[in-house]
Amino acid sequence: MFISTKHRSHYHLALVACALAFFVIMLGAYTRLTDAGLSCPDWPNCYGYITAPHTVEQLQDAAQKYPATPINVKKAWTEMTHRYFAGTEGILILVLTGMFLFSRKIKSARSVFAGVALLGLLGMQVALGMLTVTKLLKPVIVLSHLLTGLSLLCLLWWAYLDFFLSRDTFAKNTPATFKPWLWLAFFVMAAQITLGGWVSTHYASLACVDFPYCNGKILPTMQWGQLNTDLITIHMLHRIGAMVAGVYLALLSVALLRQPTMRGMGVAILTLVSLQISLGILNIIWLRPVWLALIHHGVAIVLLLTVIAALVKVTITATGKHHA
Numbered sequence: 001m002f003i004s005t006k007h008r009s010h011y012h013l014a015l016v017a018c019a020l021a022f023f024v025i026m027l028g029a030y031t032r033l034t035d036a037g038l039s040c041p042d043w044p045n046c047y048g049y050i051t052a053p054h055t056v057e058q059l060q061d062a063a064q065k066y067p068a069t070p071i072n073v074k075k076a077w078t079e080m081t082h083r084y085f086a087g088t089e090g091i092l093i094l095v096l097t098g099m100f101l102f103s104r105k106i107k108s109a110r111s112v113f114a115g116v117a118l119l120g121l122l123g124m125q126v127a128l129g130m131l132t133v134t135k136l137l138k139p140v141i142v143l144s145h146l147l148t149g150l151s152l153l154c155l156l157w158w159a160y161l162d163f164f165l166s167r168d169t170f171a172k173n174t175p176a177t178f179k180p181w182l183w184l185a186f187f188v189m190a191a192q193i194t195l196g197g198w199v200s201t202h203y204a205s206l207a208c209v210d211f212p213y214c215n216g217k218i219l220p221t222m223q224w225g226q227l228n229t230d231l232i233t234i235h236m237l238h239r240i241g242a243m244v245a246g247v248y249l250a251l252l253s254v255a256l257l258r259q260p261t262m263r264g265m266g267v268a269i270l271t272l273v274s275l276q277i278s279l280g281i282l283n284i285i286w287l288r289p290v291w292l293a294l295i296h297h298g299v300a301i302v303l304l305l306t307v308i309a310a311l312v313k314v315t316i317t318a319t320g321k322h323h324a
Helices: 005-033 056-065 073-102 109-134 139-164 178-201 231-257 260-285 290-319
Strands: none
Touching: 005 073, 005 139, 005 178, 005 290, 073 109, 073 139, 109 139, 139 178, 139 290, 178 231, 178 290, 231 260, 260 290
């Protein structure tokens, strides 16, 4: 049985919430990559309207109210579309939170934790979304906004796997020895995504325009005291992190390949790591086209979710947990 019969009625809602959270993060990345993040100078409206101003009257009114912020209708619609989908995701999360906290079918210590955590993260995300605009894309706020969104997605994905799928989905027992190494993989990936976000929020992707060199140098001078301002240092930290993460995840995937019940996870992780490294190199060589940067962003998230799925698989099979 793929879907636990106990939770069959909630399965689609949880899956839609995961998919929508992923889409919102990707839409946020597109908004940032196209420099549309401040296309609406106010929040939650856009030049005082619930949509991007587009009629002649609205454009004239917006120009009078915000003379220091020229209107770019296309970018304003990009920003507002992101807000609309984020709002829809927020409503879905509230519904799931109520289900986790009050549904008799799934209420447990784990579901209460999931509900409270989702509610807390959602509140943080809304506040950070507002501050992203009012603080004019301050890097630490933009990065916090991204990481909170990823935390929501990871929590939704864990809840979906742990609450709504039957144990049969995860095959037979898997040695618990993999668990600490998978946790380490999760934190390695989280750290590398954080470094990638720091690069993105500082627009440091093109601080080095060649590979494997950085502007003609194998190892450029690093300004360790300027991690918030020196773009080359920010860029190179992400490169170094990519090498460390790539080697570790490749070694872990080889170990997983040797365990029959984890072979699929090993293949998935190794494939995604290889793809991600290739995309990272192409982003530099091709000077970061938007479409390629988006794929790079998306594959990193899918890789993180794959590690979480492997963790859930090991945890469920090791503890013998069984859904009714």
